[in-house]
Amino acid sequence: MNLPSPYLLFVGDATDPLSIKMAKSAADWSPEKCVGEFALPGCEVTTGHPRMSIQEGVDKGAKAFVLGFANSGGFLSEHLIAPILEALDAGLDIINGLHDKVSDIPEIAEKAAKLGRQLIDIRHPTTKFKTGKGTPRSGKRLLTVGTDCSVGKMYTTLSLAKAMQSAGMNATFRATGQSGILVAGAGIAVDCVVSDFISGAVEALCPANDADHWDLVEGQGSLYHPAFAGVSLGLLHGAQPDALVICHALEREHMRGLPGRPLPSLQQVIDLNLQCARVTNPDARVIGVSVNTSAVSEQEGLDYCQSVTAELGLPCVDPIRHGVQPLLELLV
Amino acid sequence: MNLPSPYLLFVGDATDPLSIKMAKSAADWSPEKCVGEFALPGCEVTTGHPRMSIQEGVDKGAKAFVLGFANSGGFLSEHLIAPILEALDAGLDIINGLHDKVSDIPEIAEKAAKLGRQLIDIRHPTTKFKTGKGTPRSGKRLLTVGTDCSVGKMYTTLSLAKAMQSAGMNATFRATGQSGILVAGAGIAVDCVVSDFISGAVEALCPANDADHWDLVEGQGSLYHPAFAGVSLGLLHGAQPDALVICHALEREHMRGLPGRPLPSLQQVIDLNLQCARVTNPDARVIGVSVNTSAVSEQEGLDYCQSVTAELGLPCVDPIRHGVQPLLELLV
Numbered sequence: 001m002n003l004p005s006p007y008l009l010f011v012g013d014a015t016d017p018l019s020i021k022m023a024k025s026a027a028d029w030s031p032e033k034c035v036g037e038f039a040l041p042g043c044e045v046t047t048g049h050p051r052m053s054i055q056e057g058v059d060k061g062a063k064a065f066v067l068g069f070a071n072s073g074g075f076l077s078e079h080l081i082a083p084i085l086e087a088l089d090a091g092l093d094i095i096n097g098l099h100d101k102v103s104d105i106p107e108i109a110e111k112a113a114k115l116g117r118q119l120i121d122i123r124h125p126t127t128k129f130k131t132g133k134g135t136p137r138s139g140k141r142l143l144t145v146g147t148d149c150s151v152g153k154m155y156t157t158l159s160l161a162k163a164m165q166s167a168g169m170n171a172t173f174r175a176t177g178q179s180g181i182l183v184a185g186a187g188i189a190v191d192c193v194v195s196d197f198i199s200g201a202v203e204a205l206c207p208a209n210d211a212d213h214w215d216l217v218e219g220q221g222s223l224y225h226p227a228f229a230g231v232s233l234g235l236l237h238g239a240q241p242d243a244l245v246i247c248h249a250l251e252r253e254h255m256r257g258l259p260g261r262p263l264p265s266l267q268q269v270i271d272l273n274l275q276c277a278r279v280t281n282p283d284a285r286v287i288g289v290s291v292n293t294s295a296v297s298e299q300e301g302l303d304y305c306q307s308v309t310a311e312l313g314l315p316c317v318d319p320i321r322h323g324v325q326p327l328l329e330l331l332v
Numbered sequence: 333m334n335l336p337s338p339y340l341l342f343v344g345d346a347t348d349p350l351s352i353k354m355a356k357s358a359a360d361w362s363p364e365k366c367v368g369e370f371a372l373p374g375c376e377v378t379t380g381h382p383r384m385s386i387q388e389g390v391d392k393g394a395k396a397f398v399l400g401f402a403n404s405g406g407f408l409s410e411h412l413i414a415p416i417l418e419a420l421d422a423g424l425d426i427i428n429g430l431h432d433k434v435s436d437i438p439e440i441a442e443k444a445a446k447l448g449r450q451l452i453d454i455r456h457p458t459t460k461f462k463t464g465k466g467t468p469r470s471g472k473r474l475l476t477v478g479t480d481c482s483v484g485k486m487y488t489t490l491s492l493a494k495a496m497q498s499a500g501m502n503a504t505f506r507a508t509g510q511s512g513i514l515v516a517g518a519g520i521a522v523d524c525v526v527s528d529f530i531s532g533a534v535e536a537l538c539p540a541n542d543a544d545h546w547d548l549v550e551g552q553g554s555l556y557h558p559a560f561a562g563v564s565l566g567l568l569h570g571a572q573p574d575a576l577v578i579c580h581a582l583e584r585e586h587m588r589g590l591p592g593r594p595l596p597s598l599q600q601v602i603d604l605n606l607q608c609a610r611v612t613n614p615d616a617r618v619i620g621v622s623v624n625t626s627a628v629s630e631q632e633g634l635d636y637c638q639s640v641t642a643e644l645g646l647p648c649v650d651p652i653r654h655g656v657q658p659l660l661e662l663l664v
Contacts, residue, residue, distance in 0.1 A: 099528065134558025134590060191528035196431065198527050198562040212374025226466025226612050228567045230530040233555075258466060270609065280558050 003185055004093045004118065005033040008057030009049060009068040012080055013042040016258070018150045022097050023047045023068025025179035029158055035060040037068075038165045040083065054083070056324070060088045064120075066182065067091040067102070076100040087113055093118040097178025099192060121191040123178045125201065132199030132238050134280040139209030142331070143241035143275045144219040144290070147263045148226060149256040151249040153219040153293040154180050159319035160245070163328055171214040174206050176235060180218045190220055191231045198231060202238025214331065217241065223272050224264040225255055233276060240280045244273055244285045245327060250304060251295035264310060288327040291317040336425045336450065340389035341381060342398040344412055345374040350482045350588070354429050355379045355400025357511035361490055367392040369400075370439055372415065386415070390422045396452075397424040398514065399434070408432040417443055425450040429510025433525060455510045455521040457533065464531030464570050471541030474663070475573035476622070477605045479586040479595045481560060482641060483581040484624040484651070485551040486512050491651035492577070493548045495660055498615040503546040506538050508567060512550045520604040522552055523563045530566025538571060546663065549573065555604050556596040557587055572612045574605040575619045576605055577659060582636060585629035598644060620659040621648040 015022070027034050027047035034263035036052040047068070054065070067080075076098050084094060084102065088111045088276035101121040103109050114117045119131065125271045144153040154177065161173035173180070175187025193201045206215035217239045221228030246269055248293040255261040264272075270286050289308050293301030301318050308316035315326035341355040349356070367389050368382045376610050379400070386397070397419035400411075402611035408430050416426060416434065420443045428434045432452040435441050444451050459463070474492065476485040489505060489512075496503035507519025525533045538547035549571045553560030578601055587593040594605075602618050610618035621640050625633025633650050640648035647658035 009613045019647075039334065060480045100525070131589075134593065193527055194431070194523070195525055195530050195563045195566065196462070196523040197529040199559055223565075224611055227531055228466040228609070229526065229569055229608070230562040230564075230566025232562075234527065257463075259497045275604065276555075276561070279556055279561070281486055290354035309519065 003095060003120065003122070003182070006035045006062050007033055007066045008035055008054065008062035008087070008092065009037040009047050009063050009066050009086070010083065011037050011039045011043055011045065012069045012171040013040040013324065014069050015042070015044040017045045020045055020047065020069050021150060022070055022179040022182060023066065025154060025184045026066065026068070029183040035062045038083070040052070048187065054087050054090045054092070058092065062092060064095045067094065067096045067098060070097065070178070076105070081107060084108055088112055088115055088117050093120065095120045095122060095182065097123050097182065099123060103232070112124070122181045123192045125188055125193055129193065129197040129204060131197060131203040132203050132234070132290070134199070134237060134240070137208035137240065138211055139213045139215060140243070141206055141215045141217055141239050141241045142240040142243040142245065143217045143236065144245045144247050145232065145236065145269065146219060146222045146247040147224065147266065147269050148222050148249065148252060149225055151247045151252070152290060154246045155292070156245055156247050156290040156324070157216050157218045157320050158183065159324045160327065162323050163215070164214060165327065165332070168216065170210065170212050171216055174215050174217045175222055176205070176218045190235055191228070195230060198234025199238030202235050206239060214310070219247070222269070223276065224269065236273065236277055237280045241277055241284055242281060243331060244277060244284060246270055246273070246286060246289045248289065249292040249295070266308065268311070286314060286316050287330040290324070290327070291316060291318050293318040293321060297319060335427060335454070335514070336395040338367045338394050338426070339365055339396050339398045339399065340367055340386065340419070340424065341369040341379050341398050342415065342419070343369050343371045343377065343379065344401045345372040345376055346401050347374070347376040347582035349377045352377055352379065352401050353482060354402055354511040354514060355398065355586050357396065357486065358400070358514045361515040367394045370415070372453045384423045386419050386424070390424065393531070394424060395491065396427045399426070399428045399430060402429065402510070408434070409518055410436070413437060413439060416440055420444055420449050421446055423529065427452045427454060427514065428478070429455050429514065431455060432454065454513045456526055457520055461525065461529040461533040461536060463529060464535050464566070466531070466569060466572070469540035469572065470543055471545045472546065472575070473538055473547045473549055473571050473573045474575040474577065475549045475568065475571040476577045476579050477564065477601065478551060478554045478579040479556065479598065479601050480554050480584060483579045483584070483620060485579045488577055488622040488656070489548050489550045490515065490653050491656045492659065496546060496548070496663070499660065501546065502542060502544050503548055506547050506549045508534070508537070508550045508552055522567055523560070527544060527562060527566070530563060531570030534567050534570025551579065554601070556601065568605065568608055571610045574607055574613060574615055575663060576609060577619060578602055578605070578618060578621045580621065581624040581627070582633070598640065602654050612660065618646060619662040620646050622656070622659070623650050625650040625653060
């Protein structure tokens with residue numbers, strides 16, 4: 001996969017910061033690839049990059065119009081089609097991370113064909129996978145797992161990859177979702193794989209490697225999320241992780257998209273993930289906890305992390321506020 | 333879905349009885365719909381129905397040629413294409429339960445179009461699903477879960493449905509795999525659903541119902557199978573079962589398709605399934621154990637079931653040899 005860039009990030013009319021995760025991920029982790037963002041009236045969130053029209057984006061050198069929003073299920077609403085057509089007319093390729101393929105929408109497909117633009121549905125695997133085997137393989141793997149969806153698994157994994165690479169370690173980030181793929185330029189969106197092949201796809205994503213090499217595999221969903229736990233379990237078995245990092249976000253009132261449903265405790269998440277991970281790696285262990293504390297003050301965030309360490313006996317950090325050094329020390 | 337019948341069951345050149353599960357299921361549970369079986373040289377297994385040529389099948393009234401074999405991954409081998417073309421020429425529609433669509437194979441698609449025959453890929457969902465919600469819903473549901481794949485989950489579920497319907501109970505069999513769909517004429521092959529939608533598809537398959545109605549949901553895979561556990565967990569969450577029946581097969585040397593990997597114990601399967609089931613149904617309970625004892629003598633089978641009851645305090649039957657009455661009593 002060779003994604004055209006720089007990107008103009010399309011955030012639609014999003015009102016929930018979590019729903020523009022894909023745009024925000026590219027903005028945060030590949031800022032050099034982003035010229036700005038384009039929003040519709042009613043949009044209440046931002047990537048932090050300057051807001052501009054499609055034509056201004058083109059004038060600043062953009063090559064691709066990135067559909068940078070997501071929703072549960074990944075559907076493309078009707079009112080988002082006109083701006084996509086405008087971007088094609090303005091000379092941009094389209095990078096799409098929704099379940100719905102832009103190439104399946106006749107108006108878009110026709111215009112792209114006529115103008116010679118690329119329609120890149122990064123969530124849709126283009127290869128054929130085998131079913132998983134669970135056979136032990138060489139190399140080391142770390143997987144981030146969560147109390148819920150959208151709690152910081154990708155940010156934690158990217159932070160670890162960056163820190164390990166800076167420390168001269170042999171480490172590769174493995175993207176399993178559209179945002180990670182946009183940042184890394186490669187990967188497999190496991191939630192879009194046919195369910196028989198989830199773990200097989202992950203085995204292909206992070207195959208046997210050098211004994212000292214670490215694959216840092218981006219987690220998805222949560223074993224406790226009623227919609228996505230199947231994806232999480234297939235990913236856990238396929239990744240065959242040596243190390244797990246538990247990810248959590250503060251001030252989350254309920255499981256993502258499911259008002260009234262409380263989050264599991266960290267201990268529950270540790271126990272169930274270890275129990276399941278040991279099906280394919282009997283030596284799997286939890287090396288620490290990563291918390292998105294952005295909803296509280298610096299001091300409250302620090303206090304929370306210290307209380308987790310006291311309770312569970314594991315290092316606990318907010319990767320953005322504190323860095324990931326305490327997690328790294330257990331991997332060397 | 334309205335499948336053309338009667339069926340001529342195509343068993344290919346299969347040598348493993350488990351691999352013709354789909355043909356055998358129709359032969360056992362819908363014998364009135366089967367005129368016979370067609371095999372290639374080298375085939376070492378049988379459905380028990382008379383073996384015949386394709387033309388003999390047509391002469392006996394067959395309307396559909398059922399690709400009645402399966403393999404891990406569901407691929408259609410090259411050498412199976414010629415007999416399919418012959419069946420089309422002889423006047424039959426094709427019913428296919430493999431992952432590979434027959435409609436994607438140009439020679440087959442062209443011939444079918446030219447002759448006006450139907451190509452029915454029953455494993456491929458034709459509807460668009462939503463993501464699961466896990467919201468409590470009315471009606472009762474039972475799910476069969478397993479120590480492994482192919483241990484008798486569908487036979488157990490069908491046996492329960494038949495017995496409950498005979499007892500005048502309000503009960504419906506819900507097929508989740510190609511064999512069950514062939515028997516029931518409806519259902520969703522959950523292992524072919526895009527992984528983000530596993531539990532949502534199952535919520536659609538067995539929606540809210542009358543308070544006294546039982547949906548008997550066919551299980552798939554095993555939480556302990558490294559290839560298919562994701563499917564099993566999504567199915568477990570989506571089914572929101574009140575009752576679980578644990579299924580097992582005797583004399584299984586290793587997990588299906590994975591030499592060297594031992595099966596989990598019944599207690600492990602009970603514990604992990606209950607723990608996960610309670611995410612969407614806090615009242616889920618295991619009502620009994622169903623064992624395929626066909627690999628041992630009648631007496632050994634009976635002894636095994638009695639030892640399970642003594643050890644776990646749960647009724648344990650071979651549904652084919654002993655019937656399912658002891659399981660039923662706990663559901664009334």
